[in-house]
Amino acid sequence: MISTLGRFSIWLALAITVYGVFVSVLGARRRRPALIESGQGAVVSVFGLCTFAVLLMEAGLVGHDFSLQYVARNASLDTPLFYTIIALWGALEGSILLWVWLLALMSLLTVIIERKRQGELTPYVTAILLCISAFFLLLVAFPADPFTTVLPAPADGRGPNPLLQNHPLMAVHPPGLYAGYVGWSIPYAFGMAALITGRLGEAWIRTVRRWSIVAWAFLTVGIIVGGRWSYEVLGWGGYWAWDPVENASLLPWLTGTAFLHSIMVQERRKMLKFWNVALIIITFALTIFGTFLTRSGILSSVHAFSDSAVGPLFLAFIGLILLTSFSLLVYRSDKLQAEGDLDSLVSRESTFLVNNLLLLGFAFAVLLGTLFPLLSEAVRGVKVSVGEPFFNTVNVPIGLGLIFLMAVGPLIAWRHASLESLRRTFAGPLCLAILGAGICWLLGVRGLYPLLAFGLSLFAAITVMQEFVRGARTRRRNTGEGYLTALSKLTSRNRRRYGGFIVHLGVTFVVIGITASSVFKLEQEVTLRQGESLQLGRYQVRFDDLSAWQEPQRFVVQGNFTIFNSNHKVAEMRPAKRFYPAEQQPIGTVDVRSTLREDLYLVLSSFAQDGTTATVKALVRPLVMWIWFGGWVMVLGSLIAIWPDRRRAVATDQAREHMAWQPGRS
Amino acid sequence: MTKKTKLLLGGGIVVAALAYLINSGIQEATVYYITPSELKAKGGAVSDRSFRLGGMVVPGSLHWEPQTLKLTFRLTDGKEEVPVEHTGSPPDLFKEGAGAVVEGKCVKGGPFQSSMIMAKHSEEYKPPEKGQTPTEHIHRTLVQPQGTQP
Numbered sequence: 001m002i003s004t005l006g007r008f009s010i011w012l013a014l015a016i017t018v019y020g021v022f023v024s025v026l027g028a029r030r031r032r033p034a035l036i037e038s039g040q041g042a043v044v045s046v047f048g049l050c051t052f053a054v055l056l057m058e059a060g061l062v063g064h065d066f067s068l069q070y071v072a073r074n075a076s077l078d079t080p081l082f083y084t085i086i087a088l089w090g091a092l093e094g095s096i097l098l099w100v101w102l103l104a105l106m107s108l109l110t111v112i113i114e115r116k117r118q119g120e121l122t123p124y125v126t127a128i129l130l131c132i133s134a135f136f137l138l139l140v141a142f143p144a145d146p147f148t149t150v151l152p153a154p155a156d157g158r159g160p161n162p163l164l165q166n167h168p169l170m171a172v173h174p175p176g177l178y179a180g181y182v183g184w185s186i187p188y189a190f191g192m193a194a195l196i197t198g199r200l201g202e203a204w205i206r207t208v209r210r211w212s213i214v215a216w217a218f219l220t221v222g223i224i225v226g227g228r229w230s231y232e233v234l235g236w237g238g239y240w241a242w243d244p245v246e247n248a249s250l251l252p253w254l255t256g257t258a259f260l261h262s263i264m265v266q267e268r269r270k271m272l273k274f275w276n277v278a279l280i281i282i283t284f285a286l287t288i289f290g291t292f293l294t295r296s297g298i299l300s301s302v303h304a305f306s307d308s309a310v311g312p313l314f315l316a317f318i319g320l321i322l323l324t325s326f327s328l329l330v331y332r333s334d335k336l337q338a339e340g341d342l343d344s345l346v347s348r349e350s351t352f353l354v355n356n357l358l359l360l361g362f363a364f365a366v367l368l369g370t371l372f373p374l375l376s377e378a379v380r381g382v383k384v385s386v387g388e389p390f391f392n393t394v395n396v397p398i399g400l401g402l403i404f405l406m407a408v409g410p411l412i413a414w415r416h417a418s419l420e421s422l423r424r425t426f427a428g429p430l431c432l433a434i435l436g437a438g439i440c441w442l443l444g445v446r447g448l449y450p451l452l453a454f455g456l457s458l459f460a461a462i463t464v465m466q467e468f469v470r471g472a473r474t475r476r477r478n479t480g481e482g483y484l485t486a487l488s489k490l491t492s493r494n495r496r497r498y499g500g501f502i503v504h505l506g507v508t509f510v511v512i513g514i515t516a517s518s519v520f521k522l523e524q525e526v527t528l529r530q531g532e533s534l535q536l537g538r539y540q541v542r543f544d545d546l547s548a549w550q551e552p553q554r555f556v557v558q559g560n561f562t563i564f565n566s567n568h569k570v571a572e573m574r575p576a577k578r579f580y581p582a583e584q585q586p587i588g589t590v591d592v593r594s595t596l597r598e599d600l601y602l603v604l605s606s607f608a609q610d611g612t613t614a615t616v617k618a619l620v621r622p623l624v625m626w627i628w629f630g631g632w633v634m635v636l637g638s639l640i641a642i643w644p645d646r647r648r649a650v651a652t653d654q655a656r657e658h659m660a661w662q663p664g665r666s
Numbered sequence: 667m668t669k670k671t672k673l674l675l676g677g678g679i680v681v682a683a684l685a686y687l688i689n690s691g692i693q694e695a696t697v698y699y700i701t702p703s704e705l706k707a708k709g710g711a712v713s714d715r716s717f718r719l720g721g722m723v724v725p726g727s728l729h730w731e732p733q734t735l736k737l738t739f740r741l742t743d744g745k746e747e748v749p750v751e752h753t754g755s756p757p758d759l760f761k762e763g764a765g766a767v768v769e770g771k772c773v774k775g776g777p778f779q780s781s782m783i784m785a786k787h788s789e790e791y792k793p794p795e796k797g798q799t800p801t802e803h804i805h806r807t808l809v810q811p812q813g814t815q816p
Contacts, residue, residue, distance in 0.1 A: 235758070345672060354680060361684040368688065372696070383699035385718055387769075390695030394687045525754055527732040577758070588758045605755035606732060615732050615755045 002065055006056045006147035010140050013049035013104075016042050017134040021127045028123035028197075036123045043111045043126060046133055047104040054101045057094060057146055061087055067153035070094055070146045076159030076582075078553035083165040089174040090160045092295055092310070093146035098175065099291070100136045102182045107133065110186050114207060121204060124193035125186075132185050135317050143310050159553065162580040162587040169229040177222025177249055181287040183215025184252060187259075188284035188325075191277050195328045200273065200335050208280070209263050210642050216260060217638040219253050224631030235588040235603045237523070237619040239627065242391040247370045248290035251363050255283040258359035261409075265352050268414060269340035274333055275356075281325040286363075288318050293370075344416035351409035358401050365394040400452050403511060406504050407460035410497075411467065429466055433459035445519075453515040457508040464501045464508075471498075491640065499641025506637055509630025516623035517599075525605060525617040533564075537620045539600055540564040541573075546611040555579040557586075559604040559614045563593065575604040575616070598622040697769065702746040709774065719748060719778055720767040728762050730755070738777070741766065749777040759785035 020042025027035025057070070061084050066072040074087040074094065089095040107129040115122055140146065164170050187208040194204045226249065227239035240246060259279040265272050292314035329336075342349060369386045376384045411425050437455030445451055468487060475486040491498040526534045528543035535541075544560040558576040562569060571593050577586040593600045601619040608614070698717040700708075705719060721741035727749075728739040737752040739762075750768055760766055760783060768780035 342669060342673060345669075345676060350673075350676075354676075357677065357680045357684075361680070365684070365688050365691070369691075372692065373699075376696070384696040385699050386692070387695055387697050390691040393691035393694060394684075397687060398684070525735060527735065585759050585761055606730070608732065613732060615735070617755070 002056050002060045003068060003147040003149045006053050007141075007145070009049040009053045009056070010137060010147070013046045013053075014134060014137040014141055016045050016049070017130045017137060020046070020130040021134070024123040024127040024130070028120070028127075036126075039123055039126045039130075040111050040115060042130060043104075043107050046130070047108040050097075050101045050104040053140075054088070054097060057088055057097060058085065061085065064157070065153075066155070066157050067149050067151070068146075069148040069150045072150055072154050072157040074157065074160050076157040076553070079159045079165065080553070082168070082171070083160055086171045087160045087164075089178075090164050090170075093140070093144045093148075095174060095178070096136060096139050096144045096295075096310075097146050099178050099182060100133065100140055102175070102178055103129070103133050103136060103185060106179075106182055106186060110189070110211070118190075118204070118207065120197050120199055121190065121193040124196050125189045128189040128192050129185060132189075139310055139313060143313065158582045159580070162554075162578065162583050163233060165553075166578065166587055166589060167229055167233045169225055169232070173222060173225045173229050176218055176225055180215055180217075180219025180222045180249075181252070181290060183211065183218050184256065184280075184284045184287045186211040187215065187280050191280040192325065192328065195277065195325075195332050198332060198335055200277075200332065202267065205263060205267060205276075209260070209267075212256060212260055212263070212280075213638050213642045216253070216256050217635050217642075219249065219256065220631060220634050220638070223249050223253060224628060224634075228628055231624070232590060232592060235590045237521070237601050237603070237617075237621065239624070242366075242369065242388050244370050245290075245294050247366050248286075248293040250366055252283045252286040252290060254359050254363040254366070255279055255286060258356045258363075259283060261352050261359075262356050265349050269349055271338040271340045271342070271349065273336040273338060274329070277329055277336065278326075279356075281322070281329065285318055285321050285325075288314065288321065292318065346412070346417045346422070348409060348412045348414045348417075351405050351412055355402065355405045355409060358398050358405070362395055362398045362402070365398070366391065369394075396449055399511070400449070400456060403453070403456040403460055403508070406507065407456065407463045410500065410504070411463055425466075426463070429459055429462040432462050447519070450515055450519045453511055457511045457515075461505055461508040464505050467501060468498070495643055496641050499637045499639070499643075502637030502640060503634045504637075506630045506633030506635075509626045509633060511630075513623045513626030513630060517621040517627070520622050522620040523617070524619075525615065527613055527615040529613050530611075534616070534618060536600075536618045537598075538565050539570075539618075539620065540567075541600075541602065541616065541618050543614050543616065546607055546614060553580065555581075557604075557607065559602075559607065559616065561591075561602060561616065563600065571600075573600070573602050575602040577604055577607075594625050596623075596625055599624045699767075701743040702741055702748040703743050705748055705772065705778075706746045716769055716771050716781065718767050718769045719750070719772075720765070721748070723760070723762050723764060723766050725762045728756075741768065741778075748772075750780050751777045752780040752783060754783075757783055757785045761785075 020039045023035045023042070024039030027033070027037075027039060059065075060068045060071045061075050062081070064071065064075060064077060066075075070091070070093050074090045075084050079087070087094065089098045107126075110129065111122075111126060114125065118125065159165070190204050190208045190211070194200050223246075226246070230241070230246075231237070231239040259276065262272050262279060263276055266276050292311065295310055295314070340349075342353075344350070369390050372386045373384055376382050407429070408426065413421060433455050436458040437451050440451060440454045445454065468490070471490045472483055472486040475481065475490050476483060479486065481489065522537050524534055524536050528534060530543060530545055533540045533542040540563070542562045542564065544562055546557060546559055548555070548557045550556075556576055556578050558574050561573045561575070563571040563573055573591040573593060575591040576589045578589055579586045588603055588605075591602045599619075599621045601621060603617040603619075605615040605617050698715075700717060700719060702719065702721050719741060721743045724740040724742050724747060727747075728737075730737050732755075735753050735755065737754065737756055738750065740747045740749050742748075750770075752768065752770075764785065767784040768778065769782040769784075770778055770780040772778045
């Protein structure tokens with residue numbers, strides 16, 4: 001029943017997307033508002049049908065309908081309800097269904113919000129979003145059909161992969177990442193619509209910028225939460241391994257970040273128009289490529305892969321996107337000439353240019369490192385793997401360059417910055433940053449890269465804070481408000497600018513956290529008898545005993561440890577191993593004690609079966625919490641940057657009315 | 667110099683620096699990946715650079731000494747076997763009869779000295795074989811003597 005209804009709704013949705021693309025384009029060409037509205041109606045119906053399909057799938061999961069293959073593989077009678085619900089995105093078919101639903105939702109929001117504002121672009125935006133939906137619906141209808149049935153239905157399912165039911169962050173990480181991927185469809189749709197209509201003025205850029213920040217923020221959440229999941233579940237004490245699938249999510253983030261910066265140059269100086277559209281296309285193609293890498297099984301990875309027919313379809317789709325988009329871009333290149341000119345090398349636009357070069361270089365290096373094993377095997381027939389050292393050798397210097405630009409770029413003047421203005425803005429922060437790096441050196445930080453990373457992050461953070469203080473002080477002088485009022489009004493009156501600064505502040509926290517936690521970690525693995533302790537940094541870790549018990553879906557063995565800091569008891573920690581009946585090997589569960597200063601990370605590696613000894617791996621990683629915190633600061637900054645501004649909204653609506661396209665008039 | 671040449675020059679320098687970084691990174695950081703047969707074909711020793719060896723853990727060859735953290739096992743590709751030594755406990759997904767990749771160095775005549783073990787696992791996992799409950803043994807020895815459940 002579920003299977004029939006589910007397939008029916010997917011097929012109907014697929015048919016409606018095709019219809020919607022057809023009427024939207026026809027409506028736009030013949031200038032028939034009724035057809036255009038019918039195309040928008042298609043978006044609404046597709047969203048309704050996809051929602052229905054997702055609800056059916058959830059009903060199957062929660063109702064334990066094991067006649068559905070997906071349910072039989074990813075749910076079981078013993079699985080807790082929470083993990084049963086999120087098993088929707090635990091494997092290939094379900095996660096593509098979730099993807100389709102998110103795309104339908106975002107398309108619906110786009111149509112609702114932008115319908116009135118974008119005039120001539122709207123029907124093409126609708127058509128392109130429906131085309132993308134059609135591709136993913138095609139996947140759900142054929143090679144990744146979540147509604148496949150098994151006969152006879154098994155009495156119980158296997159349950160989700162134990163790794164995926166070991167941590168609540170599984171509820172946030174995949175949907176966040178997918179929303180980030182899917183979000184880039186909207187800027188892409190606007191970019192293509194602008195190319196098709198030839199209306200490459202400034203109006204679409206404003207819209208695209210806001211949607212890009214939304215997509216960027218979701219992608220940031222997905223990546224940061226993914227790092228945290230990896231840290232707390234995989235039990236190796238790290239959060240980023242340059243794994244192909246991690247890289248796949250970083251690539252569109254990097255090119256998207258480049259786009260968010262270069263788009264400002266276009267808004268302000270009417271330059272880089274061709275480049276900006278190219279960046280949107282590349283970013284969108286990379287989001288599809290990311291899904292392809294995750295789901296095709298082409299590269300080995302810590303992420304579970306499935307060999308399936310979706311791989312070739314994805315490649316064909318990426319090829320199609322690149323071919324049509326770039327042809328269209330070249331066709332319209334005469335309309336994308338720069339009106340402004342680069343006046344000086346010491347100017348904001350040139351820092352943005354270098355920023356773009358570096359971000360793209362970073363992305364290229366990551367892409368190359370990810371695909372190099374494939375290339376090497378295809379070209380030379382030699383199997384190689386590209387490890388962490390490659391990514392660090394290349395990307396650490398690029399990253400340092402980017403932090404420097406992050407400190408300097410936003411405060412340097414457009415067109416041409418005078419030496420005097422540079423001195424006024426940067427002399428103070430630079431002195432403080434050098435002082436800070438000196439203090440780090442006195443505290444025992446050695447090595448060029450760590451010192452540069454701390455110094456430059458400090459430099460960037462201080463310039464940002466200086467900007468807030470100066471702005472607030474000026475405002476206070478002019479209006480007589482208190483400091484806090486002045487600060488919050490300053491931010492809310494210039495949301496884009498100050499939101500961006502807050503994002504930059506978040507980045508500096510992340511960089512400081514990454515540097516400290518990777519350069520200064522301590523690690524030890526020891527087998528302890530009951531009552532024995534190991535010493536790591538300022539901590540003593542004492543092994544007390546093991547306890548074990550049976551839970552409905554698993555058997556748990558837990559190590560009980562008491563933590564002392566110079567003979568003061570500070571905590572009890574309980575790393576464990578969980579044995580799932582469907583899996584022969586146990587799943588480790590780490591215990592982490594986080595403070596602002598450092599994390600103590602315990603892994604129960606193994607234990608004697610009589611419970612007398614336990615092998616424990618202990619790590620001390622400084623400032624890890626700063627990474628997660630910085631990530632949320634970045635998201636907060638982007639929220640501030642896109643928060644609707646009533647005053648400006650009125651003004652732009654007037655401007656839009658002015659240029660709105662009216663049917664029947666060319 | 668005109669602005670345009672300056673700009674091209676600046677861009678060129680950045681691109682050249684990137685190319686240099688990428689090239690040196692690739693030179694340094696690619697790790698060769700071979701099978702036990704290929705290792706034997708090379709005479710059992712590869713220079714002082716570390717490489718990766720992939721294969722299946724030979725059933726019955728796994729030995730773990732918790733007091734010294736010494737782990738030894740043999741890897742096979744179906745034709746040749748290579749003994750491996752590792753310091754540290756086996757990763758959770760590491761087991762006999764399953765695939766594993768180790769990274770390290772190998773001196774002629776000696777065992778492979780592993781500095782990192784990567785156990786392979788996949789989303790598709792098999793249920794335990796008939797009549798076998800993996801936790802039964804641990805359950806019996808660990809829980810019942812203590813007789814308590816928290």
